[in-house]
Amino acid sequence: MKIALLGYGKMGKVIEKLALEKGHSVVFKSTIDSSEGNFKEADVAIEFSAPEAAVSNISKALEAGIPVVSGTTGWLARYHEMVNLCESRNGSFISASNFSVGVNLFFSINEYAAKLMAPWKEYDVSVEEIHHTEKKDAPSGTAITMAEGILKHSDKRDWQLDSSDEKSLKITAKREEDVKGTHTVSYNSTIDAISLEHVAHSRDGFAKGAILAAEFLKDKKGIFTMKDVLGIED
């Protein structure tokens, strides 16, 4: 598989290493103000850049007829624009807040727990995420996906960052040196507490999942999710 890397920072570099180990090649890579290689030659584009760059990167690939796997977070208010563009071009697109297998299993565990806890009103639910200090967006895309999973089964009205409003699901975002990504959902009562946590030890899980998604998407048309890639039922 010939890969274009749109964004060649921390994630782009890990994806390149693991993709080459798997026998794929990288035919194009771009950063803020540089690019090298031949974009049109790519079978698939893997996009990990920045909130302000995602729409332009994804559009460029869809307009060139290249399937796109996008992991960038913090731009999803414009997700539907990219879905419309993909459909109008009969293209292929997967966006996910987190590509690791473990987190995608954790998303299902999170929803199951939320459903189980729903009748037990003495427990108050909250979400915490911790990431490295270079992260641009808060809360993390993964924390938002977790919050959306909880809201399907909860009386809470919405999620809010650092909210003290009881009607909102509180997300706390912490920034600490070199943390790859830790997500915790907590159910607290006056009597006890239940916590579910996913800890990423490295970026390899995100990169491996993005490569799996690219292999899945390469010869398909349409809009898919990581659940489609991993065969996880809703």
Ligand SMILES: NC(=O)C1=CN([C@@H]2O[C@H](COP(=O)(O)OP(=O)(O)OC[C@H]3O[C@@H](n4cnc5c(N)ncnc54)[C@H](OP(=O)(O)O)[C@@H]3O)[C@@H](O)[C@H]2O)C=CC1
């Ligand atoms: N879905 C998932 O599983 C995961 C998602 N992410 C998300 O992926 C994104 C990238 O993460 P990460 O690799 O750690 O970030 P980095 O900052 O390390 O790398 C970002 C890359 O994008 C480029 N870039 C930044 N701004 C622009 C711009 N305006 N136009 C074009 N290119 C730009 C940077 O260029 P330059 O090198 O010149 O600075 C760099 O090459 C983030 O949104 C992060 O939240 C991260 C991990 C997992």
Ligand SMILES: O=C(O)C1=N[C@H](C(=O)O)C[C@H](O)C1
């Ligand atoms: O910026 C990161 O590093 C990460 N971003 C993603 C997110 O916002 O959820 C995924 C992962 O947690 C790492």
